[in-house]
Amino acid sequence: MAEPASVAAESLAGSRARAARTVLGQVVLPGEELLLPEQEDAEGPGGAVERPLSLNARACSRVRVVCGPGLRRCGDRLLVTKCGRLRHKEPGSGSGGGVYWVDSQQKRYVPVKGDHVIGIVTAKSGDIFKVDVGGSEPASLSYLSFEGATKRNRPNVQVGDLIYGQFVVANKDMEPEMVCIDSCGRANGMGVIGQDGLLFKVTLGLIRKLLAPDCEIIQEVGKLYPLEIVFGMNGRIWVKAKTIQQTLILANILEACEHMTSDQRKQIFSRLAES
Amino acid sequence: MQRGLDSETKKQLEEEEKKIISEEHWYLDLPELKEKESFIIEEQSFLLCEDLLYGRMSFRGFNPEVEKLMLQMNAKHKAEEVEDETVELDVSDEEMARRYETLVGTIGKKFARKRDHANYEEDENGDITPIKAKKMFLKPQD
DSSP states (O other), rough: HHHHHHHHHHHHTTTOOOGGGGGEEEEOOOTEEOHHHHHTTTOOOOOSSSOOOOOSOGGGGOOOOOOTTTEEEETTTTEEOOEEEEEEOSSSSOOOOOEEEEOOSSSSOOTTTOOOEEEEEEEEEETTTEEEOOOOOOOEEETTTSSOOOOOOOOOOOOEEEEEEEEEEOTTTTTOOOESOTTTOOOOOOOEESSSSSEEEEEEHHHHHHHHHTOOHHHHHHHTTTTEEETTTEEEEEEESSSSHHHHHHHHHHHHSHHHHHHHHHHHHHHHHHH | OOHHHHOHHHHHHHHHHHHHHHSSSOOOOOOOOOOOOOOOOEOOOOOTTSSSOOEEEEETTHHHHHHHHHHHHHHHHHHOOOOOOOOOOOSSSSHHHHHHHHHHHHHHHHOGGGGGGGGEEEOTSEEEEEOOOOOOOOOOOO
């Protein structure tokens, strides 16, 4: 880690904004400014090479770029607010210039609209449940936001239950609100999570790693024995297997796999598969 | 001696009142600010950045409903652009054309008057087809 740190320190000392394209996959530190591809030509290195004037106006060819978590807009540039690696995703359907974000690691969750999270019901006041999601405030969940719930037909939710839902309102100015139905009114797997099982907390980066489409860990875990897992984007995982011992083994694996290399992991899985 | 005010003086008084009221309204004495069009959109959600799978998973048949959901949600997320172009037809085109042909006759018979029933004759198959056109008045040539 000494090399990327020294490179970053040099660029900060030079206080020159780097092009986002050249920094992809490298460590960026908060306070750095990044140039988007359209601008780096205009502010090219030095004046030694004279560029021929292009007749087509550059300003018209700008595309919309989305700056994701860890980045902020600062004039025409991107300002880094978290330390981590810079990532980029090309636009799939052709509109816009893609997404830039910083792949950082943290344990504290900040509610974001659209995220599916696991919450614990802490209070029931009138028509609203207060659900603890690990943020600064408990989220509110109305009793009508369940599938098939009406004023007469109330959902069976008690204090202490686990709820899998998504946020509809989540910003820094208001209390977060969550629901257990989607926009069509269907539950889609959201709602009260069943009996038994074990809930534990991991870092947010691990959740994203486990939910990646090509995650080997999940594929290997699925071959061990019948089990059920629910991932919440707030760092909470709920697991359930047939016996308590299997559940505990699963919880330990998922917690430990963040810091294991793939060889160590394969060793552990082969040992488990034997026993 | 006039008791009330003159209409002109009334108008003047009203105008003065309106002026006082509109001057009391506050306004900003700033030059027009043009909103800069920004090409960068800020989003705090990871859903746009990475394709993440659905959060509920079940393996080896532990929870069949969740396994069904997994297939649904992950398939929806992967194959959003693939559309089925071959739509299977329940009824073939030819049969549809035949039905329409006879349908016109059947419905037409319903609205035809008694005299026109002669136009609608049934042939061997039982299909009702309108045979003759309606009799129009023919003008004599002379």
